Amino acid sequence: MGEFMYKLSNVFSITFLSLVTGFFSVDIKAQDTSKSSALIEEVITTARKKEENQQVVPISITTVSSEQIEVLKIRDLTEITSIPNVSLDEVGTANHVPNFQIRGLGHNSSIASIESPVAMINDGIYIGNGLVTDGFDVESIQVLRGPQGTVMGKNSIGGAVLVNTKNPGDEWESKLRLAYDGFGSPGGMSSYIQYASGGPITDKLKVRGVVHVNDNDGWHKNMFDGSNHGAIESTMFRGTVVYEPSETMNINIKYTSQETDGDGPSSQCFQLFEGGPSCLGMGRDRNSFDLSIDEPGFLKDNSDSLVVKVEKNVAFGEGLITYIYGDSEYTGDSIGDIDGTMAFIFHAPNKIKDELSSHEIRYNGSFESFELLAGYSINERDLIFHEMRILPSTLPTGSEWNGGGDLAAESTAFFVTAEIPLSEQLILDVGVRKTEEDKSVSIASLSAGVAFLAQGAPSNVYLLMGRDPKAITSPNQASCQIFSGGCIRDFVDNDSWSSTSPRIGLTYIADDK
Secondary structure, eight states, X not given: OHHHHHHHHHHHHHHHHHHHHHHOOOXXXXXXXXXXXXXXXXXXXXXXXXXXXXXXXXXXXXXXXXXXXXXXXXXXXGGOXXXXXXXXXXXXXXXXXXXXXXXXXXXXXXXXXXXXXXXXXXXXXXXXXXXXXXXXXXXXXXXXXXXXXXXXXXXXXXXXXXXEEOOOOSSOEEEEEEEEEOTTOSSOOEEEEEEEEEEESSXXXXXXXEEXXXXXXXXXXXXXXXXXXXXXXXXXXXXXXXXXXXXXXXXXEEEEEEEEEEOOOOOOOOOSSTTSOOBTTBOOOTTSOOBOOSOOOEEEEEEEEEEEEEEEXXXXXXXXXXXXXXXXXXXXXXXXXXXXXSSOSOEEEEEEEEEEEEEEEEEEEEOSSOEEEEEEEEEEEEEEEEEEEBOTTTSOTTEEEEEEEEEEEEEXXXXXXXXXXXXXXXXEEEEEEEEEEEXXXXXXXXXXXXXHHTTTOOSSEEEOTTOOGGGOOSGGGXXXXXXXXXXXXXXXXXXXXXXXXXXXXXXXXXXXX
């Protein structure tokens, strides 16, 4: 995948360069005097894998359109805070990793092998680690509450978050957005540069390019040394090519690349209760943003994704056949101060590589007595993860505690749903999904190292031979390496599962009386 993505990125880079140099024209429009018009517009949703008016979809769903995103000044998903029973946050110990909660269901963990019960689907493709989408140049954000497994598939028992980015339109348009904020913060400032441009090249070919650059000096003030903390430099590029070879076929290709370089998590340590033991004298208000950590940490990650979508209209049932291919790769290297204090108690470096690929083909058709959706999908995941625990106060002097492993998963599914009108006002909605999943793991556990250490035969705990543990800034410096070998694998296994997800519902359409 790496070589292919590199070549593809070059193609999109050239395309985007032509957008900037050949078509740079920023369309400045007068602001609508009534912002409320954006909040009461007709809303189109794809919650059932077809475009429908949200008012007629029998699902608990909230859709935020591109106009609403601009009116509400939403920068990313985490700023959507007004949806009932929904919390869209990042996990506290890792940037970009979703920690979404819907109706109390979530996973609240940065452990890469633990999959969230809330699915994040970006442009029709399931996304795991490494992407909390920025709100710039997004067409819509749809939040589906409740089980969505029949249509959306795995990891959607709590719900699903659907993000659809913009496609090039029928007319050329460009927009440039600049922002500079952070005034009044205890730390530094943050600047944004966002640019999008696109439109038709020929009658059959359209392109669009998007660049997002954020330079954040860190909102927090680290009381340990007076430095700013939470700094992050992030650059994102997205290129879209839409080709319509005929009136009945549409080919849409999207490539997104994002790179981030910043501080580690802004961790805190507080008293468990008023008057209780303090964290090395740090007994401040739990509602404050104060922090004092000796390890600022770091995060370096890269993510690349490719989505290819082909749609073909067919005469059978006046239907639409859709094929979607998705391929994404996320790599990250980080270290965090887990104890959240000014003392060196517990620091945790880790390294991850997560690859996802998927294929889905489906048919939507409308017949005299029912509407039909049927499809087949394949999802594959390859995960490599290395984590370290550096605890100089609890492990022998100069020790490091290593673990991690490899995970490979493949799932296949067939799904079908039908809407059957029983009368002019009553519609029966039935469906079923059959899923088969295989997983294999090879793990070097952290606990095995501690158990063997007491017996004088260390497994995954290795002596640093006099090196200062604080000098370790990356798993690349570890004595055993999950990525290159050396760690003892004490758990190797594989297993298979199958599940059936049925759905049945009735929709009653009230008359106008």
